[in-house]
Amino acid sequence: MTPENLLHRLPSTQKCTFGCPVLDRCLGGGIPCNSITELVAESGCGKTQLCLQLALSAQLPPSLGGLSASSLYIHTEFSFPSRRLHQLSHAFISSHPRIFNNDPCDRIFVHAVYSADQLFDIMPKIESFLENMNTQLPVKLIVIDSIAALFRSEFENTPIELKRRSSLFFKISGKLKSLAKRFGLAVVVTNQVVDLMGHSEGMNGLKVGNLGSLVSSGRRVCPALGLAWANCVNSRLFLSRNEEVVGEENGSVDVSACGGGDFLPRQTRRQLHVVFAPHLPDSSCEFVIRREGVFGVER
């Protein structure tokens, strides 16, 4: 057993760009390889959009921040959003005209999984798939969208079942991390949120990471799957969506003077926060979702 030479990893861990410089800057270059990054958000915040976008930008060459790689997209809840993917890929091709000979959608391998045990069972198949890849655009990104759906319905709320569930977390995470190390993959998993009931004294209110509380749609939420799963991921990013009165934040509108908030123009404000990451400080970034994809907004 010989130690790894850290100088070979310099100047920094390889990352996969999001295709947007503002988002990349907030995250130190993008999603890191050789680790598991979790995207936590309630439905409709843009997790799947970001994942599709990553699967496309992974195909860019490293000089543009990509991995020159194909992706494996494992979806669990709904059918794969192929129409949205095609929409995004058109925008992608037009912004990088000289790079792609073929349809970038061909480089995204999609697989459906319906239970946690099934996910663990197909790991050997995934491993041999990665081993036998053609070397032109090998798979270097695995997306699991979403991991929460695999666990939320099939385990009862008894201590034995919960223990079995958390042991499965570590098994799956351990296997994913070992694949990530072996093939230099970036692994992205998406997770849902649950509402925080009552006061924050209980386990769900436990502060994990930088944010005292996660707020989305005006409600306090916390990531699903609990503390055990939080120990299984390397980084956690939280996407929030809140409605705000237009102009409230820079003081140009006096809410109370307008006779009740119903008639005020509101806008949806979306933010990406770093909850915890070994290489990132506490940071956040605002973003918008357009037809061409997800883009960060400088304030």
Place this chain on the structure above:
Amino acid sequence: MEVGRLPISASQRGKLIAAGYTTLSSFSSLSPSHLARDLKISDNEAAEIMRVASHSRRLDGSAGGCGTVNGAQTAWDMLHEEEMFPRITTSCVDLDNILGGGINCKEVTEIGGVPGIGKTQLGIQLAINVQIPVDYGGLGGKAIYIDTEGSFMVERALQIAEACIEDMSECGGLLRKDFQACQLKMHPNNILENIFYFRVCSYTEQIALINYLDKFISEHKDVKIVIVDSVTFHFRQDFDDMALRTRLLSGMALKLMKLAKDFSLAVVLLNQVTTKYIDGSFQLTLALGDSWSHSCTNRVILYWNGNERYAYIDKSPSLRSASAPYSVTSKGIRNSASNCKRIKMM
């Protein structure tokens, strides 16, 4: 010297012990015929045993007629030894204070906390601080970093290393020491080179590596700290045989304690937290169970107090229970920036 270490047959050993002779000194002054009568063996056999015993004693070099157990030290010697090794600073004054100056060599320290509290950051900071040259009050040693989760990011280590070098240059300038001696020739790349980084992906690899460390450290005598980040991860899966898991964990713990003692280095184990059902409610506790809590000398728990990070000495034979605030900055672990901090003694 113990009878158990004599190169004699098992039945002879059994007879010696059954007759009450457990150390060499207990029968070395007997005559062979007396020994033969006691053990009910032939005179020749007894003479053979006595010859082997005196030979082993000579090899051993111990003139221990006073019957001291081989390898024992006086407490005075131990105190001297302890003072020889400075502690490894954490770069946060408050944290160093509650630790009695820093992480101690020859001991196993366990540090646990929720995700995002700064365990890996502390691990990287220690791997760098152990390299602070002796002239600057450090150990001038190297580090072994065993990464079981993949949390080690080289750019973060580089950032912390650069900040450490900067701090040392400032310090050197202030002290106005003999510049020739203290000229800092360290470059962040040197610091990275002095961290022996191992990545393990399963519990078998982890155990194999820890068993191998004996050999590795005897070839790299300047290693002064071994950090395992985290020691728990691969053991939280279901083991079909939980007794196996306990055996593996205690074997690993013993090995690490032995490493710390034999090579006079610090062993730092980073641990995760889990919930335990105590007295009708769920409480936070370090993972790996109750039997593991005996495996380390010191135990530090990192936790959030509002928006501040705190460290708490949970278990230590020599330190009193206290908590201290710290912060994680772009330069690494540093003092807490808050104004109203104070060290709370329990």
